[in-house]
Amino acid sequence: xxxxxxVAKKAGVSISVVSKTYNNYVDVSEETRQRIFAVAKELNYSxxxxxxxxxxxxxxxxxxxxxxxxxxxxxxNNAFDIFKGVYREISESRFELSIYLxxxxxxxxxxxxxxxxxxNIGGAILQGIRTDDQYYTELINTDIPCxxxxxxxETANGMIGSVxxxxxxxxxxxxxxxxxxxxxxxxxxxxxxETYVNKERMKGLEEALHVYGMKLSDVDVLDADFSxxxxxxxxxxxxxxxxxxxxxxxxxxxxxxxxxxxxxxGFKIPEDVSVTGFDDLVFSGFTQPPLTTVKQDFVEIxxxxxxxxxxxxxxxxxRQHIWVKHRLMERESVKTLPRN
Numbered sequence: 413x414x415x416x417x418x419v420a421k422k423a424g425v426s427i428s429v430v431s432k433t434y435n436n437y438v439d440v441s442e443e444t445r446q447r448i449f450a451v452a453k454e455l456n457y458s459x460x461x462x463x464x465x466x467x468x469x470x471x472x473x474x475x476x477x478x479x480x481x482x483x484x485x486x487x488x489n490n491a492f493d494i495f496k497g498v499y500r501e502i503s504e505s506r507f508e509l510s511i512y513l514x515x516x517x518x519x520x521x522x523x524x525x526x527x528x529x530x531x532n533i534g535g536a537i538l539q540g541i542r543t544d545d546q547y548y549t550e551l552i553n554t555d556i557p558c559x560x561x562x563x564x565x566e567t568a569n570g571m572i573g574s575v576x577x578x579x580x581x582x583x584x585x586x587x588x589x590x591x592x593x594x595x596x597x598x599x600x601x602x603x604x605x606e607t608y609v610n611k612e613r614m615k616g617l618e619e620a621l622h623v624y625g626m627k628l629s630d631v632d633v634l635d636a637d638f639s640x641x642x643x644x645x646x647x648x649x650x651x652x653x654x655x656x657x658x659x660x661x662x663x664x665x666x667x668x669x670x671x672x673x674x675x676x677x678g679f680k681i682p683e684d685v686s687v688t689g690f691d692d693l694v695f696s697g698f699t700q701p702p703l704t705t706v707k708q709d710f711v712e713i714x715x716x717x718x719x720x721x722x723x724x725x726x727x728x729x730x731r732q733h734i735w736v737k738h739r740l741m742e743r744e745s746v747k748t749l750p751r752n
Contacts (some may be wrong), residue, residue, distance in 0.1 A: 423451040426675065434459050450520050450596045473508040474721055475533040477524055479540040487640070487695050488665060490553040490710050494539050496715020505722060507534070528556050535721045537561065537714075544606050545548035556725040559717045564733055573724055575717045577738040579609050582706045583616030583662070585740050586688055589704070590658050594749040595686060598631040599650065600671060602660040603638035613662050613690070632656070636666050643669030651677040657686060658751060664689035664696045664705055671699060671745075682747035692741055702743035712736050 579715035636643040643666035661667040667689030692707035
C-alpha cells in the first residue's frame with residue numbers, strides 16, 4: 413500500500429506539501445496540487461482521514477451526533493431526511509462528515525465532547541438530543557462550534573447556533589385551524605414533556621385558546637411521549653367514556669395511533685372525530701383519510717444546520733438562531749362543525 417512518502421517522492425515534493433495539498437492549504441499551486449493528485453491516483457494512495465485531521469492545524473471534520481435514527485418506528489423518516497440535508501451541504505464544502513449514532517437516554521459510554529476531542533472534530537450538529545441529556549450542557553459550554561436542532565438554546569456562547577421551525581407558531585396555527593371550524597371539545601395528544609418542541613407547541617396551543625377565550629383547562633391533555641402505540645392505547649381508553657370532536661396531536665406518529673383507535677371504536681374520520689398531526693411524514697398523505705398536519709422540511713433543516721455550522725466555524729456568523737419555514741397541510745381529516 414502506497415504511503416504519503418511514496419507520493420511525495422514520485423511527485424518530486426516534500427511530504428509536507430502533499431499533506432498541505434490534502435488539507436486544502438492555499439500556498440500550494442494548482443499545478444502542484446494536480447500533479448500530486450495524479451500521482452496519488454496512479455499509486456492508489458488514499459489518505460487516512462482521521463490521521464489527516466489529527467495532523468492538520470485546522471479541524472476539517474464536522475460531527476453529526478444523532479439519537480433520532482435509533483427510533484424504532486419505521487414510519488418516522490425525519491432523522492434520515494436531516495442526514496440528507498447535512499450530507500448534501502457538507503459534501504459540497506471542504507469539510508468531512510463524521511456520524512455518531514447514540515441513544516440519548518442510555519448514553520453513558522462517551523461524552524460528546526470526548527468524542528469530538530478524540531477525532532479532532534471542528535464542529536458538531538446535535539439532532540434528537542434532549543436538554544436533560546447528561547452531556548448536552550457539557551458540549552454547549554465548550555469552545556467547540558455547535559448547532560442544535562429543535563432547541564432554541566438561549567446562551568451567550570457565540571459558538572452555539574440553533575435551527576428549528578417556529579414550533580409555537582405552527583402549533584398555534586393548527587389549533588386555530590380547529591377552533592375556526594368550531595371545534596371546542598378538544599383532546600391534545602402531547603409528546604415528551606421534557607423536550608423543547610413539546611413545550612413550544614404547548615405555548616402555541618395556549619395562545620390559540622386565548623384568542624377564543626379558552627384556557628388549557630378547557631381541553632383534555634393526554635401525554636403520549638411521541639409514541640404511536642401509547643397514543644393508540646390512551647385514545648382507546650379515553651373513547652370508552654368520552655367523545656371529543658377533534659384530536660390535536662403533536663406528531664404524525666401519535667396521530668396514526670389516534671386514527672387507529674378512533675376507527676376501532678366505531679367512529680368515522682372526520683365525520684365523527686377530526687384528527688390533526690405534526691411533521692408531515694411520508695405516510696401522512698396516504699392515511700385514510702389523508703392527514704391534516706404541519707409540514708417540516710427536514711432536508712432543509714439539515715442543510716441550514718450545516719451552513720450555519722460552517723459560518724460559526726469560519727467566523728461569518730450573521731444569525732445565531734434560524735427559523736426554517738413550516739406549512740400547514742390542509743387535507744381531509746378535519747371537518748367544519750356547525751356553530752352552536
